[in-house]
Amino acid sequence: MMKKLLLLLILSGQILAQNKSIIGSVKDTQNESVIGATVKLMNSIDSSFVKGGITDINGNFFIQNLSSGNYFLEITSMGFLKYRSVKRILDEQQTKVELPVIILLPAKSTTLNEVVVSAKKPLIEQEIDKTIVNVGTMISAASSNTLEVLEKTPGISVDAQGNINLYGKSGAMVLIDGRSTYMSGTDLVAYLKSLPGGLLDKLELMDNPPAKYDAAGSSIINIILKKNKARGLTGNLSSGLSMGQKLRVNNSVNFNLNRQKINWFLGIDQSLDQDYTDETSQRTIFNEDKISIANIQSKNYSDYKSNSLSGRFGADFTLSEKTILGVQFFLQNRPRSDDANYVNTTANQEFKGNNYGKIDWNSKSANVNFNHKFNSKGHELSGDLNILNYQSGGLRNFNRVSENELFDNKLSSNINIYNFKTDYSLPLGKGANLESGIKVSFVKNDNDALFRDESAAIIYNRSNHFIYHENINAGYINFRKSINKKLSLQMGLRAENTNILGELLANESIQYQRFNQNFTNLFPSVFLSYNLDSLKNHNLSFNFTRRVNRPNYQHFNPFLNYVDAYNYTQGNPALQPFYLNLVRFKYQYKSIYTLGFGYDKADGILGEITVREGETFIRKPFNMGIGNRIFINHNLTLQATKWLSSILYFQVARFDIKSNINGETNHTVFFTTRVSTNQQISFGKGWTSELSAQYKTEERIYPTTVLARASVYFSMQKKVLKDKGAIKLNINDIFHSDIYQERIENFQNIYQNRVNINDTQRIGLAFTYRFGNEKYARKRRNRDNSASEETERVQ
CATH class of the missing domain: 2.40.170.20 (TonB-dependent receptor, beta-barrel domain)
Structure with missing residues (x-):
């Protein structure tokens, strides 16, 4: 019994020794949270990588289950200069480190401009289960309505009764941001004519949708509207x-x-x-x-x-x-x-x-x-x-x-x-x-x-x-x-x-x-x-x-x-x-x-x-x-x-x-x-x-x-x-x-x-x-x- 108790105490000590954590948050110079920044915890002795993560929607990060030791942080995010912290020590007395807010400085604008240019999307992208049409690169979209954009898209056609066909199959189901319009025929055509083409970001064309989607419709056309995704x-x-x-x-x-x-x-x-x-x-x-x-x-x-x-x-x-x-x-x-x-x-x-x-x-x-x-x-x-x-x-x-x-x-x-x-x-x-x-x-x-x-x-x-x-x-x-x-x-x-x-x-x-x-x-x-x-x-x-x-x-x-x-x-x-x-x-x-x-x-x-x-x-x-x-x-x-x-x-x-x-x-x-x-x-x-x-x-x-x-x-x-x-x-x-x-x-x-x-x-x-x-x-x-x-x- 004494041996079992001693073993339990040793194991408990080892678990506690590894139950250490570092908590922090990352913001920019405008006090806005930086989302998706890469956080790396490095060993101070040899600069080797220990653990990592990314910041959440509020700019917070949480690295846990750490052993005692000397560490420093490296934080990177597109559009910002790399951040490197001072050394931090985790030991029996310092098991949890709550860092002050970390501020990232913006990188030079020339670097950002180069990134924007290189990220230009093609009109058509092929994925395994769907085809993506980036409407934003379609020049004619801004002066057209949504129905006209669909009619110009490869593989899509609209007949005289308002039926929308995808890849030659009639009865395609049309979704707006993943939600159905609950219309068909002439009503659906009138609704799509009322949506400006400049509102569209992309189209997702699914010839054979999986079981997650409604079984109705020979195929799916998902119209994704533009979203402003910045802070x-x-x-x-x-x-x-x-x-x-x-x-x-x-x-x-x-x-x-x-x-x-x-x-x-x-x-x-x-x-x-x-x-x-x-x-x-x-x-x-x-x-x-x-x-x-x-x-x-x-x-x-x-x-x-x-x-x-x-x-x-x-x-x-x-x-x-x-x-x-x-x-x-x-x-x-x-x-x-x-x-x-x-x-x-x-x-x-x-x-x-x-x-x-x-x-x-x-x-x-x-x-x-x-x-x-x-x-x-x-x-x-x-x-x-x-x-x-x-x-x-x-x-x-x-x-x-x-x-x-x-x-x-x-x-x-x-x-x-x-x-x-x-x-x-x-x-x-x-x-x-x-x-x-x-x-x-x-x-x-x-x-x-x-x-x-x-x-x-x-x-x-x-x-x-x-x-x-x-x-x-x-x-x-x-x-x-x-x-x-x-x-x-x-x-x-x-x-x-x-x-x-x-x-x-x-x-x-x-x-x-x-x-x-x-x-x-x-x-x-x-x-x-x-x-x-x-x-x-x-x-x-x-x-x-x-x-x-x-x-x-x-x-x-x-x-x-x-x-x-x-x-x-x-x-x-x-x-x-x-x-x-x-x-x-x-x-x-x-x-x-x-x-x-x-x-x-x-x-x-x-x-x-x-x-x-x-x-x-x-x-x-x-x-x-x-x-x-x-x-x-x-x-x-x-x-x-x-x-x-x-x-x-x-x-x-x-x-x-x-x-x-x-x-x-x-x-x-x-x-x-x-x-x-x-x-x-x-x-x-x-x-x-x-x-x-x-x-x-x-x-x-x-x-x-x-x-x-x-x-x-x-x-x-x-x-x-x-x-x-x-x-x-x-x-x-x-x-x-x-x-x-x-x-x-x-x-x-x-x-x-x-x-x-x-x-x-x-x-x-x-x-x-x-x-x-x-x-x-x-x-x-x-x-x-x-x-x-x-x-x-x-x-």
Whole structure:
């Protein structure tokens, strides 16, 4: 017993002898905390390294578990002179040293200027699991809106219905700073048009997202907004205008105040968006003997104007060294007015009409988020709570001139969305990590369309009130493991339970209709990565994921909506989700070259088709069938010379689709090619230019063929005000060749040609400027997509 007690005392003495620590904080000459400074504890006898660390968000450091001895500190940080302390002694009497505040002196400005120049980012950066587009280096962004920036990005395209495609796949989910916009179709397009391009920092393009993300969407486009990451008061502003047949204006200003344990941020954006649509179509109707029995020519011209004002406000609170709590608020008002005229001509008569509408659209959202780090090895817990509300309402007046009929449509829409998400990450050691999380969301979409005649009497057979409820419960688990220095593995499984209820309320002409769907799905994912060399310059990767595209909320509404004398729209309560199984192989050399091969298998493809009932045409969504796609992707980012950088992207794909629409079956096989290139030339003295072009061949998904499209853009930039400001000139769609054309052949005995022309040929001018202290980086992580997939489907 005595020996055990003696041994315990010896061990206790050894533990106490090593339980010594040094505590301190680092600031600059302005009394601002220096974040991320490197702190090294050195042995005074031989100047050998003992232990180290970095300063936290408050500039503090803590070095513990030290033995007795003589030490000194070395502290370094970019933009500052190296600091070296006097000798410090740790012994039995001095077990804990609390140092006075350490002040770092700034380095010479010439050194800082050299660092800024050498840190210039390329337009495209390739990472193993995503592609990063640095919008800040895209000269044309400042005089463009966000939708135009997306359309100029290699691999992204937008169709006539507002569906955003990534790498040839429709149904991409769009996130803003990791948070969903909860919109889709025309509403999402209008929202992206209201965001100035000068507000964007970068785009993250994820072809196959892991299990952590919502399973909805064929892929993810994460739009990262500019953030002022420096200590003190900083900010940036951007102002641009462009002119085609209509004027557009985009302005934004952002402020960031980072003081002590609170970081405040504020952004205000204003945009004026104007556009026109000149649409012509020719429809020929045949009988069963393929003899023409009717020809209908339609000419529709419409223009609109939208003046948007939005604001973002929030703060990050550092509750402790390990815990951060954040709050964010978003507000936007987007009133819109539009005016449309149509002429429908047949062999016997002509129908004319017009309509005018004014709609006020508002959105409010709040986000509360937290992050707690249990240790510095990646053990952490995070969460997000989101509350969102979208409201729109207004009046549209219709004048059917040929029929001498006047009526109006009073619109009201109210969408409430609530969701909560939490993620937990646990390091398992030996290069392994386990992630898990849950998400719960609730959506209620209340849409009321009331038609009245010129005496203000309700037209019940045209009016409808549709209410949509949705609840999705999801959970995931994801395992990552670095097997050795070259091989890494990631496997994930996500489960989603979906509950849908739709109600078309009764009136004097319409019977009550109700439908509901309940289903649970599993979405596995596998990712393998292998480095061919020790420097990790050459990499091979394999990826498999299962995804789902859910219909937009309003696509379930079964009511027939009036457009003009011949055209209507209608939802489809029988719609089912559209499932995708995606396989990818990729070779990557640094961020310079990527060659990818892929295979997609689709079941329940979603699409909108115009069907005929007599001489009336109804556009409605369908599950169109099954299909697969095989493709090759190629991306080359080359710095040819010091003054020339080039990007070349192309994709060649083969589609094989078997469709069944309204009882008509078809088997379609076709090839498509997408090509885009970007050339940036530096002339010195702050002058740079950019020339980019895009082209895609025709695409056919029975019964619609979309014809080939092309566009060319040119930009010029001059940096001013000591490189903190820039003046930019931009010319969009130089040859006005970005025109949407489609044809429908042999569907319900119809042949149709349709051409859409918009105000895409434009010239723009912009000014950007950044201000404030730029020495210190703000250590705040981006919010994850806590409010993800629901946003994509608001109409």
